[in-house]
Amino acid sequence: MSSFVWCHGPGCHKSHTQDRIRGVKGSKVLRTKKVQQTQWSQNSFYSKFCSQSCYNAFANTHIQEITAIAPRTEALETPIDVQQVKHPEHNNGHYTQRAWTETKIITVDNNGG
Numbered sequence: 001m002s003s004f005v006w007c008h009g010p011g012c013h014k015s016h017t018q019d020r021i022r023g024v025k026g027s028k029v030l031r032t033k034k035v036q037q038t039q040w041s042q043n044s045f046y047s048k049f050c051s052q053s054c055y056n057a058f059a060n061t062h063i064q065e066i067t068a069i070a071p072r073t074e075a076l077e078t079p080i081d082v083q084q085v086k087h088p089e090h091n092n093g094h095y096t097q098r099a100w101t102e103t104k105i106i107t108v109d110n111n112g113g
């Protein structure tokens, strides 16, 4: 006795796979897949969708409603420090790594004041 939901993918029942075939000869169907509820966290889309492609199809179909849940009306910003880190030429015995400059992005925590 396991609990499940039907996959929310709008085209799940149109995918030609053997595990979707149900019914008796003469009246066979492709049926939406079951998604077991014990396997995945409830915070994961895998608790409502059988696959990444069913999730993508749902998101593409309902993109306006989905983004209306939490609209992004202005840009967010993350405070950072940018450092130039110079790495000297280095030979490991097989080849020589030329000197290079790394651009390092470091997140700055402004919450602590």
Ligand SMILES: [Zn+2]
Residues within 6 Å of the ligand: 007, 008, 009, 012, 033, 049, 050, 051, 054
């Ligand atoms: Zn599906």
